[in-house]
Amino acid sequence: MPALLEAKGLHAAYGETKVLHGIDFSVEEGGVTALLGANGAGKTTTLRAICGMVRTQGELLLGGEAIGGMATEDIVRRGVAHVPDGRGTFMELTVEENMRLGAYIRRDREVEADFDRMFGYFPRLKERFRQQSGTLSGGEQQMLAITRALLLRPRLLLLDEPSFGLAPLIVKEIFNIMRRIRDEEKVSILLVEQNASIALAFAEDAYLLETGRIVVSGKAADISKDESIRRSYLGY
Amino acid sequence: MEGLIHQIISGIATGGIYASVSLALVMIYQATHHINFAQGEMATFSTYITLTFINLGMPYWAAFFLAVAVSFCIGVTIERILIRPMANAPILSAVGVFVGLLLIINSLSGWFFDYTIKQFPSPFPDEALFGGYISGHQLGSTGVTLAVLTAVYLFFRHTSLGLAMRAAALNPVSARLVGVRVGWMLALGWGLAAAIGSVAGCMVAPVVFLDPNMMAGILLYSFAGALLGGIDSPLGAVLGGFAVGVIENLGGAYIVGTELKLTLALVIIVSVLTVRPSGLLGRTVQSRV
Numbered sequence: 467m468p469a470l471l472e473a474k475g476l477h478a479a480y481g482e483t484k485v486l487h488g489i490d491f492s493v494e495e496g497g498v499t500a501l502l503g504a505n506g507a508g509k510t511t512t513l514r515a516i517c518g519m520v521r522t523q524g525e526l527l528l529g530g531e532a533i534g535g536m537a538t539e540d541i542v543r544r545g546v547a548h549v550p551d552g553r554g555t556f557m558e559l560t561v562e563e564n565m566r567l568g569a570y571i572r573r574d575r576e577v578e579a580d581f582d583r584m585f586g587y588f589p590r591l592k593e594r595f596r597q598q599s600g601t602l603s604g605g606e607q608q609m610l611a612i613t614r615a616l617l618l619r620p621r622l623l624l625l626d627e628p629s630f631g632l633a634p635l636i637v638k639e640i641f642n643i644m645r646r647i648r649d650e651e652k653v654s655i656l657l658v659e660q661n662a663s664i665a666l667a668f669a670e671d672a673y674l675l676e677t678g679r680i681v682v683s684g685k686a687a688d689i690s691k692d693e694s695i696r697r698s699y700l701g702y
Numbered sequence: 703m704e705g706l707i708h709q710i711i712s713g714i715a716t717g718g719i720y721a722s723v724s725l726a727l728v729m730i731y732q733a734t735h736h737i738n739f740a741q742g743e744m745a746t747f748s749t750y751i752t753l754t755f756i757n758l759g760m761p762y763w764a765a766f767f768l769a770v771a772v773s774f775c776i777g778v779t780i781e782r783i784l785i786r787p788m789a790n791a792p793i794l795s796a797v798g799v800f801v802g803l804l805l806i807i808n809s810l811s812g813w814f815f816d817y818t819i820k821q822f823p824s825p826f827p828d829e830a831l832f833g834g835y836i837s838g839h840q841l842g843s844t845g846v847t848l849a850v851l852t853a854v855y856l857f858f859r860h861t862s863l864g865l866a867m868r869a870a871a872l873n874p875v876s877a878r879l880v881g882v883r884v885g886w887m888l889a890l891g892w893g894l895a896a897a898i899g900s901v902a903g904c905m906v907a908p909v910v911f912l913d914p915n916m917m918a919g920i921l922l923y924s925f926a927g928a929l930l931g932g933i934d935s936p937l938g939a940v941l942g943g944f945a946v947g948v949i950e951n952l953g954g955a956y957i958v959g960t961e962l963k964l965t966l967a968l969v970i971i972v973s974v975l976t977v978r979p980s981g982l983l984g985r986t987v988q989s990r991v
């Protein structure tokens with residue numbers, strides 16, 4: 467079966483500053499793929515490149531269709547949901563309004579039912595439904611961001627450092643729920659993380675990015691067992 | 703005492719006009735962080751369009767609504783052609799464009815419709831109501847203004863498109879990530895602002911008469927109202943607009959006289975900017991990290 471997302475020779479740059487130097491990777495249908503690397507390796511830029519938020523060169527295929535150079539809105543409307551770094555919450559709006567925006571492009575009548583399913587994953591959002599989302603805690607905002615992305619009913623979910631700035635206990639809680647989401651929703655996930663041990667335990671495939679190039683790729687289980695990779699790149 | 707009540711009531715009536723224009727200013731400010739100096743001239747131009755339709759023999763309300771629709775399209779077109787290329791321009795360039803737009807539309811009004819002062823009809827009865835406290839036009843135009851403000855409120859609160867427009871203004875990057883076509887939302891915002899201006903122009907023209915500079919003073923009062931209420935708060939702008947209307951009328955009647963009324967607007971602008979720049983209801987976002 468062909469991969470859901472395929473990148474070949476993907477370059478990305480902010481103005482004159484090149485960040486990605488021709489990387490190849492793919493995200494399998496129904497799987498979780500992790501993109502690891504240190505600060506500044508180009509992980510966030512890779513996700514932005516997929517969403518058309520930076521200038522790119524090279525090939526980007528979503529389900530066989532070339533999406534390179536498309537506007538962000540059009541890529542999103544093809545089923546790519548992005549939980550950006552900083553979570554992208556509409557702070558001034560309520561939790562409800564944030565969730566309605568997540569389902570903005572949908573025209574079906576199952577949005578309310580999906581709200582209830584999301585409350586099954588994140589009951590706290592139900593308690594905070596009418597609250598201004600700027601008043602949520604960091605963990606709750608991350609839950610809201612994931613919910614907003616899932617309400618799009620995406621084929622591909624891009625997660626940018628869901629563990630960032632959260633207490634270890636909250637991170638564990640969120641990843642436990644992410645496991646349920648992976649099993650119950652029909653969505654493939656591309657996960658960017660600095661916390662390599664959490665990410666490798668969650669993903670099937672993994673890529674290791676260093677200064678804009680992929681240096682290691684393979685099964686997540688193999689990479690986490692390989693002591694030399696762990697020592698030299700992952701630091702644990 | 704009777705005089706005072708009369709002044710307050712007519713202050714509320716003109717305040718309604720200021721409130722609509724304030725709201726139009728705030729809508730564009732929220733989306734672009736610029737003040738549309740041409741808002742008043744756009745409204746004047748729309749009023750001329752209405753008058754042209756009426757002179758062509760259309761019934762008043764048909765001309766009114768058709769002009770609102772035409773103004774909406776003009777607003778969208780201005781955004782697409784002139785404002786959009788300025789999205790990332792330095793602030794002074796943007797200000798230059800807005801001032802240029804003001805002069806262009808003002809001259810176009812004069813060129814197409816000439817500079818003579820024209821009478822503009824009111825759709826409301828002429829006689830005084832409620833023992834002389836309020837004229838038919840004042841009551842009617844306040845009603846129309848309130849209807850417009852309510853409709854705008856309901857649109858932004860309770861429709862998916864209104865929510866998307868708010869999202870595009872608050873956080874364009876995130877809005878794109880949920881599939882909102884941000885560029886079009888800004889254009890729609892301009893269209894709505896132009897449509898609101900059209901209504902305000904038609905409601906004020908029977909009182910102040912129609913000429914190409916009709917809205918110049920009104921824009922200043924509305925800007926004062928928007929600042930007073932909080933330039934990033936639609937509700938604040940509306941309340942501020944009404945407040946400025948009442949302040950203007952009372953000040954004109956009892957304190958400074960009619961010649962210096964416009965100065966009051968400047969006094970309000972300067973006081974708000976020095977004492978409380980965010981206005982009475984300016985945005986206070988609570989956030990936890």
